[in-house]
Amino acid sequence: MAEEIAFPRGRATIVGILNVTPDSFSDGGRVWSSEGRVDLERAVAAGLSLVRDGAHVIDVGGESTRPGAPAVSEDEEIDRTVPVVEALAKATAAPISIDTRKSSVARAALEAGARIVNDVSGLRHDPHLAKVAARASATLVLGHLRGEPATMQARVVFEDCLREVSDELAESVEIARRAGVLRERLVVDPGIGFGKRLRHNLALLANLGVLRERLDLPLLVGPSRKAFLGELTGEPVAERDRATEAVCAIAVFAGADGVRVHDVAGARRALAIGLSLREARRGGAV
Secondary structure (H helix, E strand, O other), X not given: OOOOOOOOOOOOEEEEEEEOOOOOOOOOOOOEOOOOOEOHXXXXXXXXXXXXXXXXXXXXXXXXXXXXOOOOOHHHHHHHHHHHHHHHHHHOOOOEEEEOOOHHHHHHHHHHOOOEEEEOOOOOOOOOHHHHHHHOOOEEEEEOOOOOOOOOOOOOOOOOHHHHHHHHHHHHHHHHHHOOOOHHHEEEEOOOOOOOOHHHHHHHHHOHHHHHHHHOOOEEEOOOOOHHHHHHHOOOHHHXXXXXXXXXXXXXXXXXXXEEEOOXXXXXXXXXXXXXXXXXHHHOOO
């Protein structure tokens, strides 16, 4: 297990999305063969392309978490992701992340060479996942999500979104710490678009600095091509990369330590601006 820090302070980490699913909202099916399964060669090529474009981490996901998405069995998720993780771990030094809510999938991916586990549920779906991450000394990303992807947008209720998301992420952190995950191996994600309306997403993005200060952990933000951007711009999914870039720049300026995106090259340009503005703000008088 490598000892490098996946989300070092002072760097805006880019997590490139590699969905090996047939039904993800933006890029489902792009690495699937005509026989209806993952095309390993195409998936590896897509992952390596993300690294060439500037991704620091490749996040491999085998179950769509879009609103209304059906659940995928553990065996199916392992079949989709583990061969891709294993091949990419041999092909690149970039850390591989497994995007899963299930401890069995996380275990199999870590054994295949993944170094990061990205759990959008913040351990609420499967608390045993924390012990799997702890045993492997893996970095664990804890996302915020109430309920399940299939139903998360059906009833969205917050009295104080920023406070409630912060409190619930703090609970996830405590679960992980009790399971043995080292604090320096933890990252938090406010779950933009996961069980939240437009106003909630905007409140979280505008106050990332508050969230960062409260939790005192690296903060990952995933705005890429999401529905709230379509609400703001009127653009369909395929045309939301420019809006995503704008949010990425703002997120890093506001305090995010990394972003999770489909279009890595565009995010890299946006983060150069956001990070420069953040450093200028710290610098005081010029």
